[in-house]
Amino acid sequence: MAERTFWTELWNAKWALLNGIAITTELSAYVVVASTILGLLGGLVLVYGWRPAALLVRLYVDVMRGIPVLVLILFWYYGLALFKINIPAFWAGVIALAGFATAHMSEIVRGAIQSVPAGQSEAAKAIGLRFWQRLRYVILPQATRRVLPPWVNTAVEMVKATTLLSIIGVVELLLATQQTIARNYMVIQFYLAATLLYFVLNFAISRLGALLERRFAYMRY
């Protein structure tokens, strides 16, 4: 029998780990896209919405931000099963994480919109733009620049939060790593390898964010 080293074990586990990376990426992508769209809507409602609707969104945001995301995940996972709604753990996780991230994104969008100086909106009104035109051509382009740094932060947080889905049995990178460790007992090596993979993924996102920030840096006022 050949000697068991970290590298041979890593080679044996390559498909499991690659699959884990793919699932992690897929989860993060769904969560980030869904929460960006919903968060944009939530933020707009918070700023411009009909009063009761804005209050409802505010309540949602404040409740979501006060509860640990792991509790939300477990709540969704066990709660849905209770009502005989049979969806895979993957989607229960996406819903829970996206619900959590939406609250954060709404806050970020609200803050960004409100940070655009009132003069901009007034000037747009003065030249006769309608509400949607003001939003589309004046407010949102300027808010985008403010949104970017916290948006990137939230995206990184979400990639990190996908690890929590290992607890409800989604075989993403962390659970794939743990299954590999259960087979070969190379605890330190494989946790370090997983750490490195997460680090590369998140650091890449952060750098990309910094790049985009520089790209949009010309929008000053």
Add this chain to the structure above:
Amino acid sequence: MLAYNFNWDVIWRQWPTIIEALLLGIGLAVASLAIGCIIGILCAFGRVSRHKWLDWAIWSYVEFIRNTPLLLLIFFVYFGLPQMGIRAFDKIESFILTLSLYAGAYMCEVFRAGLASIPNQYVEAAKAIGLRPWQRQLYVVLPVMFRITLPSISNTLISLFKDTSLAAAIAVPELTFTARQINANTFRVMEAWLTASALYLATSYAIAWVLRLVERRYSVIR
């Protein structure tokens, strides 16, 4: 379809355990914040020091922690250290160690920003009345920095408190773990998770409220 009969008896019967679990969570968060603050202060001073290599080492620590999932760090410390021959920690200590290292990285950034925003006159005035360098740091820079960063510290405490839920993954009997046990033993799914959510929510807002009072008392006069 949505017929569900609530039965809160299980919760009342477990109430002392639940409260104990909640207090354990708060304790874990406070302990980690305290150790994290010490790490953070040392790192922040290290980053503004003249030593390039120290700056670089601390930067790597901070970036490493900030880009790594907390759950992975918890598992790494809990399962990895014993394999390296370090068996000194039980699960609670191991969790506090992890959360402190995690908090330390965030607090380092907070304090660094705090140090940068101390008005220069304060330091100059301290020099003018003849304080030594360490006296300047201890009696002028640190107190002002703490007051400036107080809002960020309270935010960190709340997010650390929420992060203590991850201790459930290594079977530390805190609130999430307890709720999960009630869920598994009695199948009172809604009761268990509604209780846990409500307690987390209430505690987070209570912490926020208390710290806002502290902030009002100690905030910098501008």
